Amino acid sequence: MHQFVITRRTIYEFPNRTHVSVFEFSGLSDEKECVLFLFIFFLLVYMVTIVGNLGIIALVFAFSSLHTPMYFFLSSLSLVDLFYSSVITPNTLNNLFSFRKSISFFGCALQLYFFSALASTETLLLSTMSYDRYVAICHPLHYTLIMTKKKCFGLILLCYSLCFMQSFVHTCCVFSLPFCGPNLIDHFYCDIPPLLKLSCSSPFHCTMVTGILVVACGIYTFIAISLSYAFIFLSIFRMTSSNGRRKAFSTCSSHIICVSTFFTTVFFVYLRPHSGVFRIQDKMASVFYTTVTPMLNPLIYSLRNQEVKQILIQVIRRSLNRTPP
Template sequence: MYILNKSETYFKPLNIINKTQITVFEFSGLSNDKEVAPLLFVFFLLVYMVTVCGNVGMMAMVHISPSLHAPMYYFLSHLSMVDLFYSSVVTPKMLSDLLSDRKLISFVGCALQFFFFAALASTEVFVLSDMAYDRYVAICHPLHYVSVMTKKKCLSLVALAFSVGFIQASAQTSSLFSLEYCESNLIDHFYCDIPPLLRLSCSETYACNIVTLFFVCFCSLSSMTTILVSYALIFSSILRIKSSAGRRKAFSTCSSHLMCASIFYITVFFTYLHPSSSALEKQDKVASVFYTVVTPMLNPLIYSLRNQEVKKAIIRLVQKSPNRHL
C-alpha cells in the first residue's frame, strides 16, 4: 500500500479543515497495466460519447416531438438529464486517470465528486419510481390519467426527487468528509465512494456508517417499494385484460422502464449491500463501472429500441431531416 511521508508536499498541518492531514487522495484506478489502459480508455471514451449523444438526443427529441409531450416522456427527459450529469461526474476523471501515471484528486475535489455522485444517484432512483407511478396510473386508471398526472404534479414529483437526492447527499458528504484521514491516501477505486474512503479513515466511523446505511436504505427501499407495488398492481391489471394484443400493448409501455430500473438496482445492491470482503473488491469495481458508466448509456438505448412511441418519433425525425435540406 502506498503511504505518503509527512515530508511530501501533499500533507498540511493538522489545523486544516476537518482535522485531516491528507489534502490529496490517489486512486488505484481500473488497471495498473500500461498496455491495457489505452484500450480501456478508447472503450470507455466511446461509451461516454454514446452516453452524451444518447441522453442529449433523448432530451431534444422529447422537447421537439409533439407525440412525446406526455408525462411518461417528461420523466424520461429528466432521467436522461440525470444520467448525463451522473456519468459526467465520474467518467471524464476516470478517462484522464487511465492515461496518467498518478491518479490524484484533491480533498475538496473528492468531496465534490462524491456529493454530486450521491445526489444524482439518489435522484435517479426517485425519478425511476416517479416513472413507475406514472405507468401505474396510465394502466390501472386510464380514464383518470389526464386529471391525475397534471403538469403541476409531474413538476412536483421531479422537484421532490431532486430535493431529496441533494439533501441526503449533503448529509452523507458532511458525515464522510468530517472524518480524519491521516495515514494512507490511496483510494482503492477509480472514484470517491463510501467503502474505500471509510477504509482509509483513522477515526471512528460508526456514526458515518449509520448515516450511510440509513440514507442508502431509505432511498433504495422507498423508491424500490414504490416500483414493486406499482408493478404488482400493473401486472394484476394487465392479467385482467381479455385480449392478448391489449396485454402486449400494456406491457410494452412499461417494459423499457422495468429493464432500466432492474439493471440499476441489481448493480447498486451488489456493490453496497453485501458483507465487506477483499475477495469481492474486484467485482465491486466491475459493478461500479457498470452503474456509473454503462447504465447511463443503456437507458436511452433501451427506450429507443423497445419503446414504440420513441421509435416512431425517431423515424419521423429521420424522415423529416432530408426534406429540410431540399
Template sequence: MFVLSGLTNDKSLETFLFIFFLHVYIVTIVANLGLVVIVSNTSNLQSPMYYFLSYLSLVDVFYSSTITPKMLSDLMSMTRTISFEGCALQFFFYGALASIDSLLLSTMSYDRYVAICHPLHYMSIMTKKKCLRLVLLCFSVGFLQSSVQASCAFSLQYCGPNLIDHFYCDAPLVLRLSCSDTVPCELVTVYLVSAMAMGPLLTILLSYFLIIFSILRMKSAEVKKKAFSTCSSHLTCISIFYGTIFFTYLQPPSRAFTLQDKVALVFYTAVTPMLNPLIYSLRNQDVKKTIISTSQDPGLDLEEPGSASGLPRPIRN
C-alpha cells in the first residue's frame, strides 16, 4: 500500500479543485470522443492526418482516465491510498500512453512532411495499410517500453516509507521509496524516457525543417499560407506537450519536488488531453466546417472533394 500526498492539503481549496478538474475531465472525454466520432463518420475527413488524430484523441481519453479519476477521488477523500498493484497499473498505463502520444505526434509530423514536400506521391505513400502499421508501431513501442519500466520498478523491495509526495505513481518518486539498489532501474528509466521524448522530437524537428525548406521554395504566397495552415494545429499541440515535459523533467535529479512541479504535471496529465481536440477544432478549417455543418444539419455527411488546405485527402488501400 502506498499513500499519496495529493494535490493540496488546504481544505479550502479541495472543493474548488475537485469541481474545476471534474469539469476539465468531462470536457476532455466529450471533446476527444466527439472528435473520434466526427472523423470516423465524415467522409471529408478520411485522410491520414485525421486518421492519426482520431487515435491521438482516443489515447488521450485513456491517458486522462489513468490519472484524473484517482486524483478527483483523493481530493474528496480523507485517506489517499493506492494499492501496490494499483500503483503498478497506473505506472504502466501512464508511461505507455504518454509514449504513444509522443510517437503519434511524430507520426503526424511525418504525414505533414509527405503531404507538403511530396504532394504528387502523397496518396501512394500514405496508404491505409501504411497508416495502420505506423499506428500499431506506436502502440507496440509504447507498451513495450512501459512494460520494461514497470517490471523493473515493481520487482524491487519496498519495506520502508510508503508516502509518495505526488498525486499519482510517478517513476522517480516511487523508486526513491525502495530499499533495494535502484541504480539499474533509474538508468533504465532515464534511458527509456529520454528515448521516448527525444526520438520523436528529433523526427518532428527534422520533418519541420524539411517542410519549412520546401515551403520557402514555393513561389505562390497563397500556397505558402495554405501549407503553413495545415501545420498550425499540430505545431500548437507539440509546443504544449513538449513545453510541459521539458519544464517538468529537465531538472537536476537532486532538486526537491515542489508545488510548481505538481502544477506543471497537473497541466500535463489533466489539461493537455483536453486542449488537443479543442485546438484542432478551433484552428483547423476542415474540422471547424464539419462541426458547423453538423450542428446545422445533424444528418449531414460532408462529401466535398479535396481539402481546405489544397493538399491530397483520401487514404488508399
C-alpha cells in the first residue's frame, strides 16, 4: 500500500485516491544572495515592459500617421506582450520573497491557459506581420487594396481565436490528468513539460495532443515567415536603387530582430533533447522569452523605426516645452 506524505493545504482526499490542490515551484535559484538581484531585475523589466508597450499603443492610437496596417499589428503585438508578461512576472515577483513558492491548482490552470494562449498568439502575430511586410515591399501599389481595415481585423481575430482554442485544448488535456503527488513544479511558472512529469498516470496521449498542436503552429509560423522573407529578399535584390534597398531593409529589420529573439529562446527550451531535468540554462532561456522579450519588442520598434522615433522626439519636445500653469 502506497504511503503519501500529505498536508491539508496541498492535497485533498477523494475516495480511493488523493489529489493535489496546491503546486509549489522550485524557483529560479536557491541562493539567498540572488533573491534581491532577481527581484530588482524582474521589477525593472516589468516596469519597462508596461511603459514601453502602453507607450506604443498610445502612440498608434493618438497619431493618425500611424493608422496603418503595420502599426495596427504592432499595437496588437504590444497588447499581447503586456498581458503575456503579466501572466508570469507578478507571481514570480511575489514568490521570490515567499517562504513557500506556491500556486493553487486552479491558479496554475489559469496561468498555463493564458500563458499558452498569449505565447501562441504572439507567434501568429509575428507571422501575420511578416505577411504585411511582404505585401508592402512586393506589392506596394496594391498595398492599401490588399491590407484593408476589415482584413487586418479579421487576421487579428483569427490569431486570437485559434490560439485561445488551442490553449483550451492544452489546458484541459494537462489538468484532466490525475496529480496524486509530489506537487513540486521544477520551474518558476506553470508550464506543460514540468506539469506532465508530476502526473501519476501516463501522460502519453496528452503529450501527443499538445505536441501535435505545438508542431502544427510552429510549422505554419515557420513556413509563413520563411516564404514571406524569401519573396521580400528576392524583391529587394531586384531593386536597382540602393536607397530603395536600404529603405526596404529598414522596414523589415525591426520585425526580423523580434522574430529572431523570440524564436531562438523558444527553440532552445522546447525543441531540443531534454535530460528530464530543467537546468538553470533552461530557466534562464524561459526568463528571456517570458519576461525580457515582451520588454524588447517595443524598444526595438521605437529605436529602429524612424517614424516612431520622430513621433517620440516630437512628444518629448512638446512635454519639455510645455510651460507650467
